Amino acid sequence: MSDKKDGKNWTETVLLVVVFAAVFAAVFFLSQSAGKQEESTFEGLRVFSNGDAKAEMAAVLAPNNATIEERLFNGSDSRNSAVAVMAAEIARALHASKKGVSVYGVVDGVASINCNATNNCSGSTIVVEISNCDCLRVSDRIYVSGGKDFMLQNAQKIAGIIAYVLQPI
Incomplete structure (x- = not known):
């Protein structure tokens, strides 16, 4: 049972990291292009x-x-x-x-x-x-x-x- 819980936590952690990276990348690219003329x-x-x-x-x-x-x-x-x-x-x-x-x-x-x-x-x-x-x-x-x-x-x-x-x- 402990292995299932550890696997679930690891999956949630990886998912959170991926979501955070995607949001960070989107914000970064928008901020770079927003002020450009x-x-x-x-x-x-x-x-x-x-x-x-x-x-x-x-x-x-x-x-x-x-x-x-x-x-x-x-x-x-x-x-x-x-x-x-x-x-x-x-x-x-x-x-x-x-x-x-x-x-x-x-x-x-x-x-x-x-x-x-x-x-x-x-x-x-x-x-x-x-x-x-x-x-x-x-x-x-x-x-x-x-x-x-x-x-x-x-x-x-x-x-x-x-x-x-x-x-x-």
Whole structure:
């Protein structure tokens, strides 16, 4: 009788280990694929999206009004000028595409520039930020992310991409 009980315990243990391994593998693979975005190229610039980058950007920009968030640095940091140049070119492209545009600045994580002039200091459509990506990332918003040189050298190119995305089919 003891042998039957030991065999049953061993079978249950093996079954539990197999189930645990299967669940762990499923969670691992889902977590690896969940945050991955596909990389594509527009005008030589890297664009990360969940699939069709143009369609996703068009969906983000579908409303009649767009809000641009400038992520700025405290003080007279020269990177702020690069962010402002990029945001201005994007705003120009949006306006030319008949979109209402507002821009606000976030300094050290606090929405603080132009927030009294506009009612819309949250829920931005486009975020312009200094980072090491030198790319566009599309999710619920469009992130224009890059270094100072990237911002200054590609402002018109990114404005052109925005205009292209907004062209009627």
